[in-house]
Amino acid sequence: xxxxxxxxxxxxxxxxxxxxxxxxxxxxxxxxxxxxxxxxxxxxxxxxxxxxxxxxxxxxxxxxxxxxxxxxxxxxxxxxxxxxxxxxxxxxxxxxxxxxxxxxxxxxxxxxxxxxxxxxxxxxxxxxxxxxxxxxxxxxxxxxxxxxxxxxxxxxxxxxxxxxxxxxxxxxxxxxxxxxxxxxxxxxxxxxxxxxxxxxxxxxx
Numbered sequence: 001x002x003x004x005x006x007x008x009x010x011x012x013x014x015x016x017x018x019x020x021x022x023x024x025x026x027x028x029x030x031x032x033x034x035x036x037x038x039x040x041x042x043x044x045x046x047x048x049x050x051x052x053x054x055x056x057x058x059x060x061x062x063x064x065x066x067x068x069x070x071x072x073x074x075x076x077x078x079x080x081x082x083x084x085x086x087x088x089x090x091x092x093x094x095x096x097x098x099x100x101x102x103x104x105x106x107x108x109x110x111x112x113x114x115x116x117x118x119x120x121x122x123x124x125x126x127x128x129x130x131x132x133x134x135x136x137x138x139x140x141x142x143x144x145x146x147x148x149x150x151x152x153x154x155x156x157x158x159x160x161x162x163x164x165x166x167x168x169x170x171x172x173x174x175x176x177x178x179x180x181x182x183x184x185x186x187x188x189x190x191x192x193x194x195x196x197x198x199x200x201x202x203x204x205x
Contacts, residue, residue, distance in 0.1 A: 013025060038057060041055075042055040042056070042057075085179060085182070088132065088135075088179075088183060089182060089183065089186045092128050092131075092132065092183045092186045092187050092190070093186045093187070093189070093190040094190075095128075096124055096128060096186075096187040096190035096191050097190050097193065099124065099127075100124070100190075100191060100193050100194050101193075107120055107194055110123075117194055120191070120194045121188050121191040121192065121194055122188070124187050124188070124191040124194070125184045125185070125187045125188040125191065126184070127187070128183050128184050128186070128187030129180050129181075129183060129184040129187075131183075132179065132180050132183035132184070133180050136176060136179065136180065
């Protein structure tokens, strides 16, 4: 049978040749008898066939396949995190702009009470930081509860019944505050329109 890169999908070569008559396997798995010298066989194959063969122990091959799968998955997750971060920044910016427009009277009163535009923008930035922190905590709680069933179920069709999830705790701890800070900066930038809030205009309105 032909195995698809060691990922759990198997298909008989005869069945595959019905679709592709000129198909020939590119890799073979050899089972050695007890006591056979694995390294000696590999050296003999490489000596006889040269660069036409790339022989390696099965455990090393499986490790490379798993490493490739994990690397691809990590890249996909990193891209998803980046997309969600961009969406969060856009959402925070839009929400801050709407907040400034809807709370013009309140901001005007605070401005009349002596708060500077910088203090008002800082207030909105702190508000965004608190909301993003709350959202991150809730997201982490949902991830802690549902990540294992979700990943195992998604990759079970590929033959990976127990997904090798690896969490780098120091990196995760460092990324959290950075995301909150980015959301706060996005709110600070979006709140620049608070400078245009004029107390006299609000009194007339």
